[in-house]
Structures are given as structure tokens and as C-alpha cells.
Amino acid sequence: MRKFWLMAAAAAVLSTPVVAAPSAKDRAALSGAVKAAHATSVKRLQNWIALPTIANMGINHKEGAEYMRQLALDAGFQQAKVITTDGVPGVFATLDAGAPTTMAIYFMYDVKHYDPAEWSSPPLEARIVDRPGEGKAIVGRGAVNQKGPESAFLAMLHAFKDSKTKLPVNLVLVAEGEEEIGSTHFSQIVLNPEVKPAIEKAVGVIIPSASQGPDGDVTLSLGAKGVVELQLISSGEKWGRGPKNDIHSSNMARVENPAWHLVKALNTLVADDGYTPAVEGWFENVKPLTARQKQLIAENAASTDEAKLKASMGVQHWIKDEDLRTSLERLASQPTINIQGIVSGYTGPGGKTVLPGRAEAKIDTRLVPDMSKDEMVAKLKAHLAKHGFGDIEVNVTGGYSPTQTDENSALIKAETLTLKNAGINYTLYPRSAGSWPGVVFTGAPLNLPAGQYGIGRGNGAHAPNEWFLIESSNPKVAGLDEQAMLYADFLYTVADLAKKK
Structure with missing residues (x-):
């Protein structure tokens, strides 16, 4: 000391x-x-x-x-x-x-x-x-x-x-x-x-x-950044198109699957690249980085060992194989929609031939100035309804603005x-x-x-x-x-x- x-x-x-x-x-x-x-x-x-x-x-x-x-x-x-x-x-x-x-x-x-x-x-x-x-x-x-x-x-x-x-x-x-x-x-x-x-x-x-x-x-x-944590829940009961409870998977030939319904809904949330938010109006109020903020990021990049940083995270590439400075600008400036996990049907050892009656995805969104929590939740719900997934329950478990x-x-x-x-x-x-x-x-x-x-x-x-x-x-x-x-x-x-x- x-x-x-x-x-x-x-x-x-x-x-x-x-x-x-x-x-x-x-x-x-x-x-x-x-x-x-x-x-x-x-x-x-x-x-x-x-x-x-x-x-x-x-x-x-x-x-x-x-x-x-x-x-x-x-x-x-x-x-x-x-x-x-x-x-x-x-x-x-x-x-x-x-x-x-x-x-x-x-x-x-x-x-x-x-x-x-x-x-x-x-x-x-x-x-x-x-x-x-x-x-x-x-x-x-x-x-x-x-x-x-x-x-x-x-x-x-x-x-x-x-x-x-x-x-x-x-x-x-x-x-x-x-x-x-x-x-x-x-x-x-x-x-x-x-x-x-x-x-x-x-x-x-x-x-x-x-x-x-x-x-x-x-x-x-x-x-x-701000954050909003949500659960997206697809159920046959609420959808009206799948089973109320798990049923035998042979019925996939004639009964629709709430898990596939959820997967298709999730796929609409990001662009084909797999990471850019595709919800309508998501970038409407995103405030760009200022020249001073970019300068600070450049100074930070210059003093960072990129190889050690990647090794500590267990990653080999940044998105688009961008250089460190560009990836840091993306990290500070870009809002995200992330899947934390997906749960449905049977997930234990071996197989169990069921068609699940319910599927849930835990997601989080990261927000930058001048986005707000309430605005983003409203836009997410509107997006799901517009694309035919209005039946999917959006359960906001917590969050706040940036x-x-x-x-x-x-x-x-x-x-x-x-x-x-x-x-x-x-x-x-x-x-x-x-x-x-x-x-x-x-x-x-x-x-x-x-x-x-x-x-x-x-x-x-x-x-x-x-x-x-x-x-x-x-x-x-x-x-x-x-x-x-x-x-x-x-x-x-x-x-x-x-x-x-």
C-alpha cells in the first residue's frame, strides 16, 4: 500500500x-x-x-x-x-x-x-x-x-x-x-x-x-447504454393454431408448432446479417457519435491490445472483420436486439418426440441516446403485430433508458x-x-x-x-x-x- x-x-x-x-x-x-x-x-x-x-x-x-x-x-x-x-x-x-x-x-x-x-x-x-x-x-x-x-x-x-x-x-x-x-x-x-x-x-x-x-x-x-429485458412467449393456446399442451410429434403433419412460430418471429427482429435490428423505426432516434466521442474511442483503441482483448472474450473476429477502432465505435453507438436463450419442449438427455405447446425466448435490447425504454417496447410490439405475430406475448421484466x-x-x-x-x-x-x-x-x-x-x-x-x-x-x-x-x-x-x- x-x-x-x-x-x-x-x-x-x-x-x-x-x-x-x-x-x-x-x-x-x-x-x-x-x-x-x-x-x-x-x-x-x-x-x-x-x-x-x-x-x-x-x-x-x-x-x-x-x-x-x-x-x-x-x-x-x-x-x-x-x-x-x-x-x-x-x-x-x-x-x-x-x-x-x-x-x-x-x-x-x-x-x-x-x-x-x-x-x-x-x-x-x-x-x-x-x-x-x-x-x-x-x-x-x-x-x-x-x-x-x-x-x-x-x-x-x-x-x-x-x-x-x-x-x-x-x-x-x-x-x-x-x-x-x-x-x-x-x-x-x-x-x-x-x-x-x-x-x-x-x-x-x-x-x-x-x-x-x-x-x-x-x-x-x-x-x-440502456437495457430492456423481455420474454417473448409463443403458445398454442393464445395463438389458436397449435396445441394447448405438448403432444406427440407425429402430429406435426397436421398441427402447427408454436416453437417454429416463435423462431420465425425472432427472425424478423434482425436483418439477414443476423445482428442489425430490423424493427421498424428502431434507429429513428439514435444519436450519432460526436467528433469528440470518436476521438475518445480512437485514443482508447490505440492503447488496447486487440489480441489480448479477443482472447479474453474467446472470439476470433469482430463483425465484418472490422478493425478495433471501428468495432469500438460500433460497441458504443449501436443499439442491439440479443437472444439470451430459447426454451421449448423437451431439453433433457436423449430425445422425446413431442410437439411443444409453448416456446419462450429471453431477449435483451441495448439502447443508446436518444432512444427510450417505453418507445422501444412499443415499437417491438407494433413490429410483431405488423408481421403476423401479434399473438406472441411480450413480457417486459425490467429495463431503463441510456x-x-x-x-x-x-x-x-x-x-x-x-x-x-x-x-x-x-x-x-x-x-x-x-x-x-x-x-x-x-x-x-x-x-x-x-x-x-x-x-x-x-x-x-x-x-x-x-x-x-x-x-x-x-x-x-x-x-x-x-x-x-x-x-x-x-x-x-x-x-x-x-x-x-
Whole structure:
């Protein structure tokens, strides 16, 4: 840890503006508190991983919210309460430090489901393992997405509390337990009559994230695509052309098959190339990349090892065999319609000669500015009806519109200046191809800058053996303690920039 921050401090003195920081005494106190509580911070993360909140399976909705509420109180928030919604509850907490500036923090504590048989260690055990060339990491569901980075933020708050150091900003926390199913009811939490006025005071919103690559560089995304998750269901009963239940496959000679009906409907959603959305009006409100956004992508491409990137994804070619820069432009600018999976009839070992009465496809669509969730759902339904598939049920399970934040906003300036003063290289990127519900903050009525922020490293979100680095053997990459200290520096930077405004 000491080596990491000595390198950072040297780089900062030579190359970047100086902002108000904690006194040498306060910084030493904070750093000492972080180090002293390292084992406790790791155990806190392990305990949190052991309690999975899985929204799409109805697991630990109430328990997850109550656990999050207690985590906030333990970290120094003076009040924290569970906010009910029409679906999964969330948490709202405030920490009044008597400061003139307020910062908002977004947490998600739900996780994707998992199959223990696919993991090298039990996914809820949060076992600590050695990663050759990187250090010690926790392996567990939710380790990097997002309980690890959020635990680093909590470790920072505990350091302020333990060292009796005054926070430079007030904090407002909003947390949800259904991000993994599209944050269906999250806006009800944020726009709650008690919550909204508190968030409106904030200069911006961050979600703690582990954003460092293997070389220690950070990618700061200025936005994220929106997402809509849907089920398309074809049933003989609703179609009126196939069986109500599975029947013997010999009847295919005289009874139509709902599975084929669904396949034909899916085929109309994309062009013959297999990836370009073909829904009428889908590109009507797509906002092209600006010259500045293309410049940022070109800079990112120039610093990326394309061969390593392809190897990490297990792919050999980009669409149309495009070069890396072009593929990155496509990744940031293009809306998509993706099939996650198709289920129908018998899928067990061997064969079972049935004609299924029902077929279901799980799909997701990724949206870019200026598309919206409601617009896209309406266009999809209209498209299916126009092409003779109006009987197919469209079940929207979650989603939200895209989010975007100006790189000249006070939030992004605070983020970049903190990284500069820590001597950490970073690149700006127009928007992440993944999604988070930032539009709840960046859109009306709040219109706040918001984004993912943090250092540290991890991988495997939504996959087996998800991991998060807690002790780094690479001086350029942060472990848990270094992440906590960067969040402290960030809060001081936010306070200083607000004071100078």
C-alpha cells in the first residue's frame, strides 16, 4: 500500500493541480485506520457475499434490504431506512457531516443466480485465493459486481468513523436489490417524497466500481447504454393454431408448432446479417457519435491490445472483420436486439418426440441516446403485430433508458483530478456497452451527473468464479485498502471543487 501511494504522490507533485486534501495528520489517521481494519473489511465483504439477494428468484428481498440498512448504519450514516416499492424494497440513508457540499452514492446489492457445480469454490463462501501475478482475491458471487467495490467505499467510511476524522462532504445513499432484473422499481425509491429532496442537494452520483485493467490504467465511462429485458412467449393456446399442451410429434403433419412460430418471429427482429435490428423505426432516434466521442474511442483503441482483448472474450473476429477502432465505435453507438436463450419442449438427455405447446425466448435490447425504454417496447410490439405475430406475448421484466454525463461536469472533473493526483493513468470513454440505471439520476427530474467510479480490479461478473482483488502484488493496481483511500481523496476533491465554484 505504501509503495502504491508513494508512487502516486510523486507523480501528482510533478504533473497535476493540487486540491485541498486532508491534513498530514488526518491522512495518516485515515490510512492507519484503513490498514488496522483490513481484516475486518475483508470479513465484512465475505459476510455480505454469504447473503445473496437474487431478485429474479425472490431470494432474500427483505433480508438483503435490512442487511444493507445495517451496513449503512455501521459505517456512520445517522439514519438508514428500508423504502418499500411495488416490487423489491431498497434502502435510503443520510450522513450529515455539517458540510456545505453533498455527494450521492448508489449501491446495488442484488446478484445474479449461480450454479455451484460450475465454480472452483462455493460461490457464497467468498474464499480467498492467490491469483498468480496479481495478488490475493476473493472468489464469490457478487465479489466484483458490486459488493467488493462497495465494500471498499464502506471501508473508507469506517476509517473516518474509527479515526474520528470529519467527512468533507455530506452523503446520501440509495441502494436497490433488483438491478440485475432491470431496476424495475428503483425510480420509486429515488423519487420517494423523502428521498428525492435529499438527492437533489447532491453535486453528483457515483456507483463504486473496480475500473482498473491489468496495467493499472482506469477507463472512465461517460455514460452507459440502456437495457430492456423481455420474454417473448409463443403458445398454442393464445395463438389458436397449435396445441394447448405438448403432444406427440407425429402430429406435426397436421398441427402447427408454436416453437417454429416463435423462431420465425425472432427472425424478423434482425436483418439477414443476423445482428442489425430490423424493427421498424428502431434507429429513428439514435444519436450519432460526436467528433469528440470518436476521438475518445480512437485514443482508447490505440492503447488496447486487440489480441489480448479477443482472447479474453474467446472470439476470433469482430463483425465484418472490422478493425478495433471501428468495432469500438460500433460497441458504443449501436443499439442491439440479443437472444439470451430459447426454451421449448423437451431439453433433457436423449430425445422425446413431442410437439411443444409453448416456446419462450429471453431477449435483451441495448439502447443508446436518444432512444427510450417505453418507445422501444412499443415499437417491438407494433413490429410483431405488423408481421403476423401479434399473438406472441411480450413480457417486459425490467429495463431503463441510456444514461450520459458531460465530461465537463463537476463530477467528472473531480473524478479525473483525483486520479491525476494519485498518478493513475486513465482514459475517457463515451459510454459503456453494459448498463446501469444511471438515467434515474441523469434524466428528469433530477438531471444530475452520474457515473461508475473507482480503482481496483476484478472480473467474472455474472459468470462462474467471479473475483475481486483485495491485496495486489502489482504496485500499479489497487487492493481493497488503496481503493478505500482513493474514495477518501475523491470526497476531499469534490468538496474543494465545490468550494471554488
